[in-house]
Amino acid sequence: MSTPTNHPMDGPNAADITTTLHHQPCSPPSCQLRHPNIKAYTAKIHLTNLNPNPHPIGHIDLYLFHKSKMPTLSPNRMWEECHSFSPHHPGTKLDKIENYLANESFSTEGHEKIERAEVVLFIDQVWLEARWRGKGRGLVAVSEAVKALQVPRKGVVMLQAGDAGGGRIGDVQDAGERLTRHWRRLGFEAWSESDPSWLLVSLEDVYWA
Numbered sequence: 505m506s507t508p509t510n511h512p513m514d515g516p517n518a519a520d521i522t523t524t525l526h527h528q529p530c531s532p533p534s535c536q537l538r539h540p541n542i543k544a545y546t547a548k549i550h551l552t553n554l555n556p557n558p559h560p561i562g563h564i565d566l567y568l569f570h571k572s573k574m575p576t577l578s579p580n581r582m583w584e585e586c587h588s589f590s591p592h593h594p595g596t597k598l599d600k601i602e603n604y605l606a607n608e609s610f611s612t613e614g615h616e617k618i619e620r621a622e623v624v625l626f627i628d629q630v631w632l633e634a635r636w637r638g639k640g641r642g643l644v645a646v647s648e649a650v651k652a653l654q655v656p657r658k659g660v661v662m663l664q665a666g667d668a669g670g671g672r673i674g675d676v677q678d679a680g681e682r683l684t685r686h687w688r689r690l691g692f693e694a695w696s697e698s699d700p701s702w703l704l705v706s707l708e709d710v711y712w713a
Contacts, residue, residue, distance in 0.1 A: 521641050523547045523564070525652040530592065538588035541570040541581070542598065547649035549632065549641070562632035562642075564649050567598060569624040582606075601626050601662070604702055614695035617706045622656050627663040643690055647712045655707060662704045663692070 528544040530536040549562040574581035582605070586598040605618060618624075630642050650661060665683045684694070684703070691710040692703035707713040 520552050521561075521644055521648075522550050522552050523645050523648040523652060524550065525649060535588075535592045538592075539585035541573050541577075542585050542589050543568045544593065544596075545649075545653065547645065547652065549645045551636070561636045562630070562645065564627060564631075564645055565629040566649060566653070567596075567601075567626040567628060568653060568655075569601070569626070570622075571624050572622040596628070598626070604662075604696075604699070608696040608702075609698060610695050614704070617708070618660060620658055621660040621706070622658045623660075625650065625653065625655055625659060625661045627661065630663075640689075643686070647690060650707070650713050655713065657707050657713070659707045659713075660704055661692075661707065662702060663687070664701050665692075665703050 524547065526546045526548065528546055545566045545568065547564040547566065548560040549564070550560050569582065571582065574585065578584065582602045583599070586602045589598050590596050601624070605624070610618065627646060630646060632642055632645075655661070665687055684692075684700075687703050690712065691705040693705065694700035694702065695704045696702060
């Protein structure tokens with residue numbers, strides 16, 4: 505697991521964005537009682553040099569798991585909350601997160617980081633309008649969203665490699681070395697040899713968070 509050598513804002517135009525974070529409440533509100541330790545957020549991406557700027561140029565869909573609180577409720581609490589969440593949020597399949605974390609074979613270092621993680625942040629989708637892609641803005645937006653969520657240092661961020669071209673990140677089954685290199689700029693690495701499409705980073709290992 506490597507620490508990134510490049511700052512995500514190295515691109516010439518990457519610093520011209522800002523993100524605004526929005527909690528996505530459950531409907532009905534009673535749904536949240538079934539998964540109190542899983543919350544959904546959307547980070548809207550705006551250009552700072554557009555004045556006025558009423559419309560975002562992209563967004564990020566994120567799901568925050570308060571992992572350290574779950575075992576105090578029941579041994580299988582993450583499984584229970586994931587399966588309570590998905591039926592009430594069409595298009596969301598958080599059970600794959602629980603399945604990956606519970607059943608994959610990780611290195612000793614990766615396993616230890618997952619075990620001591622206070623939270624797990626799943627980045628489900630990063631989308632930018634086509635004309636604003638390719639300058640590192642997606643990386644900057646992700647780093648800013650992580651900061652806005654105040655994810656603790658003992659936090660793990662995970663995604664399935666993809667670009668900012670729309671659709672769920674995990675829709676790209678064979679992301680290839682180009683996309684892996686792209687996300688590696690933020691320190692993301694494949695922690696499991698059996699499923700390299702999943703990329704993870706511990707915030708203990710990076711300086712941008």
